[in-house]
Structures are given as C-alpha cells and as structure tokens.
Amino acid sequence: MLEILLFSLPSIAASLLEPLASVVDTALVGHLDTTLLAALAIGTTILSSFTWMFNFLIHASTQAIASAKNIPLGSRANVSFSIAIIVSLLTCLFLYLFRFNLYELVGAQKNQFDLIDQYFLVRVYGHPAAILYMTALSILRGLSKVRTALWFVLFTTVINIFFTWLFLYHFEMGINGAAFGTVISNVVGTSITLIALGMNEKVRDGFFKTPPLEQWLSFGKNSLDLFGRSAAITGSLFLAARFATQLGEVNLAAHQILLQAWLFVSFFIDGIAITANIKGSEYSKDLNLSALKILIKRVLILGGALGAVFSVIYFIFDQQTQRIFTDDALVLTHLRNLWWLIAISQIPNALAFVYDGILFGLGDNGGFKWVRRWMLTGAIFVFFPIAYFGSGLFAIWLGLICLNIFRLITGFWTTRFIVSGMKTI
Secondary structure, three states, X not given: OHHHHHHHHHHHHHHHHOOHHHHHHHHHHHOOOHHHHHHHHHHHHHHHHHHHHOOHHHHHHHHHHHOOXXXXXXXXXXXXXXXXXXXXXXXHHHHHHOHHHHHHHHOOOHHHHHHHXXXXXXXXXXXXXXXXXXXXXXXXXXXXOHHHHHHHHHHHXXXXXXXXXXXXXXXOOOHHHHHHHHHHHHHHHHHHHHHHHHOOHHHHOOOOOOOOHHHHHHHHHHHHHHHHHHHHHHHHHHHHHHHHHOOOHHHHHHHHHHHHHHHHHHHHHHHHHHHHHHHHHHHHHOOOHHHHHHHHHHHHHHHHHHHHHHHHHXXXXXXXXXXXXXXXXXXXXXHHHHHHHHHHOHHHHHHHHXXXXXXXXXXXXXXXXXXXXXXXXXHHHHHHHHHHHOOHHHHHHHHHHHHHHHHHHHHHHHHHHHHHHHHHO
C-alpha cells in the first residue's frame, strides 16, 4: 500500500494542481461580482466540456506509452501529438465560429453575450496550447516521469495565480484578465514540457519517422472509445449547466462553485487512477495477474480512504470552503442547502474514478470499450431523467451523483469480468 501511495503522490499532486486554473478563476472572480461569476460559469462550462470531450488524448497517450514493449516510444508520441494538433485547431475554429450558438445552448441570455465573450475569446485563442500541454503531460506520465510532470504543473499554476490576480485586481482588466492568466500559464507549460520531451532519448527515437498504420489504428480505436465516454460526461455536465442557467443567475453561480468543489476532489483522485492506468497497463501486458489483482485492491482502498477524508473535510469545514468562492448571501444560502449532498458523495465518486483508471489500464483487453458503453448508458438512463424531471439544483446534483454511483457499480462488475477472462489468455 505504501509503495502505491508513494508512486501516486506526484500524480495526485499534479492532478490536484491542474484544476486550480478554474478554481482560481472562480474564487477571484466570485469575490468581485456574482454577475461576472455567472458569465464565467458559462464560458468555463463550454471550454471544459470540449477539453473533457477530447481527454482521450490524456488516457490513450498514457496507456500507449506505458504499455509499449519493444516499440520506439517516439513513434507513439508522434501519433499522440499529431492527433492533438489536429483536434486543437479544429476545436478552436469550431468554438470561435459557433460560440453564440453554444452560449444559447447553455442557456445564456443575449444581453450576457458581450460579457461572456470577454472571457471566452481569449481562452479560445489559447485553447491549442491547453490541449498540447495536457497531451505532453500525459506522455511524461506514461514514461513514469510523474515527478517531473508535478513540478511543471506546479510552476504553471503559480504563474496562473499570479497573472490572474495581477490582471483582475491590479490592472482591473475585468473577466478577460482571468482568461489571460490561464492562457499564459498554458503557453509556458506547453513550451517547457515539449523541451523536456525533446531531451528524452526514448521519445526522440523514431519520433520523426512515419508511424506504422497499426499504431494509428490502435490509438484511433482506443481514442474513439474514450471519446464516447468523454462525450457522455461532457454532455451531462453541459446539460447540468443549462438546467442551472434556467434557474437564474444566483443558482448558476452556486452551481459553478459546487462544480469546482466536486471536480477538485475528482482531479485529486485522478492521481490514483493514473497509477492504476500506468501500472495496470504494465501488468496486463505481461499477464502478471497476481500483481494486477494486488494493484486493483490497493488503489481501491486508497481511493476510498481519500474520498472519506474529503467527505469529512467538506462536512467540518463547510462554511470556510464556501466562503473561499463568494461572500454573496443568496449564493451561500443555495450552497448550504446542497453542500451535504456534495460531502456524502465523495466515497462513491472516488471509487468510480479509480475504477475508470483500472479499466484504462486494461485498455488492450477491452477496458476502453466497456467504459464507453457504461458511461453512455448512465448519462442517458440515469443522469438525464433525474436532472430533467426533477426540481431545482437538487435534482441536477442528485443526477450527477447517481451517475457516478452507476459508474462505480458497472466498473466493479466489468473489472472482475475482464480480469477473470484474462486467465484463459
């Protein structure tokens, strides 16, 4: 257990720091103005949705590098970066051309468009850097350079906090100041991470050669499965934001804060999921089933324990945590009514994310395929009916939590099914 924890610590820290961009923006903007926070919520929801939709670049890249046996790593890195560049440019163009349609789809009013644009356009122009940065970090993790990834993310997070504060409070640039801080940090992060990978001999080996067709097909198949999974998560969060927008500005601001508190723990637990992905890929590739079973048991215990810790923290320090984001009395009232729901959900949320990491590590044995199927099923038949036919923010968050409980149950069953089937290989 201690070995798994020590190996996971850099990934936990790195995963913890990555969502701080949204947390920082939400906290700093939230203390300025609730109207600005509502506009920020719409912009970040759209951007985060498209980032999460293409996060197959993270998990597929990590799994491809970690499971490589007697294959030049540069070839696989080439495939990851090529797809990342194409995806980022196409996404950037789409977001720019159809941004007003997306605003309306989330539920924004036309009188909010100009304010949203101040934040959204800056982030869109910097979106390719964000996609390339997360892809480069995933390759570093696949190389087991999780400590290096940690320091890079720490450095860029400090840059983000500094420039966001500077632009918001010193230069008084308004909501687009928060966007500039995030973009600058992503550009710096992309630059230093690419330099580090370029200095790695394993990555340079075969990088500038045309990858064989089977590598494109393998990465593409896994990516499509992960894209389906990400699209289901993205769609659920997108609809949650739309339903919250229809409830009014105060409800939307409260939803944004609840989302940041919820996602903060999810990204924290994602550090354990990354360990499950990296080590699981190695053990399943070598058919080391005894080591794989021990790994699964330990990461689940560790993930559940961390979920319990956050549940206790959210219960004990509820008011202190809420006031990090806002002093608005109406928003705080909405938060207090729903905070207990966020707190009690942390254990099943944590285990659901750990099971995803386990199944990513079993990607060559069908793990990606099952994750996609169950996630789509859960989004359509669990989240949507509860959130749509229910009432208020409570129904929205009950739907999201029930979706994660469904992921936990199906992750448990699918992991046992795949691992038991590997005995016959």
